[in-house]
């Protein structure tokens with residue numbers, strides 16, 4: 296019965312369009328549109344449309360997107376929406392929320408919205424409602440958090456837990472790090488989180504030097520429970536713990552696991568009653584709302600974790616139901632396509648004007664680049680258009696004193712996402728209006744630029760040979776996202792907004808956004824090279840650079 300159902304689903308799936316975007320009329324029309332727009336200046340758009348900054352805005356709950364400082368108009372947006380429809384965006388969105396196996400190369404559904412849906416919702420994966428399973432684990436997480444926070448669950452020597460060490464990498468680390476940093480004002484008193492990801496022993500070592508084994512809880516977070524970095528760190532942490540305590544007896548009280556792989560968790564020596572499960576329909580970089588968020592819930596309290604999930608759900612619903620051009624994720628996806636494919640800009644700067652969002656660029660790098668860094672389409676053919684951009688960034692004003700020079704006056708045009716928070720989460724006077732002033736000023740400067748005439752009329756004493764250096768080309772596109780506050784709810788909205796933006800772009804580019812085969816080759820070669828380093832030898836079958844590097848390492852060892 297189940298097999299018949301899978302075949303039926305695959306049949307529906309194969310009916311989904313896998314359209315080469317280049318072959319659509321909308322793509323051709325957009326190319327013409329880009330030619331027609333040429334280098335029309337954003338300052339001209341604003342002069343011609345005095346209400347542009349009010350009309351090119353979409354708000355949802357605690358987040359507001361102003362996309363007016365992009366080099367496009369209503370007609371362009373309509374064509375972009377036409378492109379999205381021609382590429383089957385609406386059908387793909389339905390297939391996604393319908394639990395179809397849209398991650399075809401791994402033969403999996405992609406169902407992270409189920410992780411944050413309300414208890415009475417129904418989300419089907421291969422015809423089975425996954426909500427009861429989701430809530431079984433959420434309830435397990437909630438009760439675990441409360442036993443830790445109330446000091447009911449104690450370490451093996453009877454002391455309460457004070458430190459949490461999450462051991463994981465990629466999707467089992469970046470989201471949790473980003474969110475716990477963002478939600479610092481919500482940290483539960485007496486709990487200090489730590490994150491270890493790098494296989495470089497320095498990462499684990501510096502954490503182990505800070506914590507006391509008796510009061511530390513280790514969370515080994517790995518979807519597969521086979522990842523080299525995580526397993527190496529987990530084994531070293533376990534060995535350190537045993538050495539500190541003088542016996543293995545306490546391991547069961549101090550190590551828990553978050554994984555989809557029960558056998559591997561058990562083989563590692565963690566009691567599966569101390570395992571928090573998630574499922575293969577949750578992609579690693581889409582997993583912070585699953586049990587991978589356990590370190591978040593332990594750090595900020597389950598209530599705040601729930602509020603984060605509620606914000607994500609609010610954005611899921613907005614993405615699912617809002618019309619294309621009133622839909623924040625769709626708009627950001629389409630604007631990205633316009634910048635990348637038609638204005639030929641291949642990068643995106645993420646510029647959060649909030650110190651607590653300092654890990655957002657790193658988190659979005661994995662989300663976007665691991666999802667859409669692809670060059671083969673869903674029909675298996677090479678693509679002949681640009682796909683995922685290079686995503687990078689830094690907390691706002693720090694970036695201003697580092698790389699903004701290039702954004703303003705460099706030869707590369709860089710679209711930017713400015714992210715601001717209206718209500719500060721600190722009480723210090725004299726800071727926040729400056730922060731916001733900088734946020735607004737930078738996107739305005741990028742938009743306006745500064746002409747030669749303006750330099751000359753500025754009243755500044757500028758010698759003739761310096762005048763060209765003081766000119767800013769302007770016309771550099773940006774989005775501005777304003778959040779009401781950096782609350783768990785608003786942060787949840789922001790995260791889901793970007794998740795769905797990536798989805799939109801993947802569909803239009805006709806690529807598979809939910810696999811990541813590009814990370815495998817390097818891992819395989821590391822497994823080949825490791826024995827050479829262990830044995831201290833080189834080999835004629837290796838290339839000369841590899842042999843040279845090995846020899847230099849032996850020399851300096």
Ligand code: F6P
Pocket residue numbers: 464465466467516517518519520521522525579580665811814
């Ligand atoms: O970097 C590759 C990757 O597979 C990511 O997609 C994933 O988030 C990360 O490794 C960690 O994987 P796991 O959770 O299975 O340890």
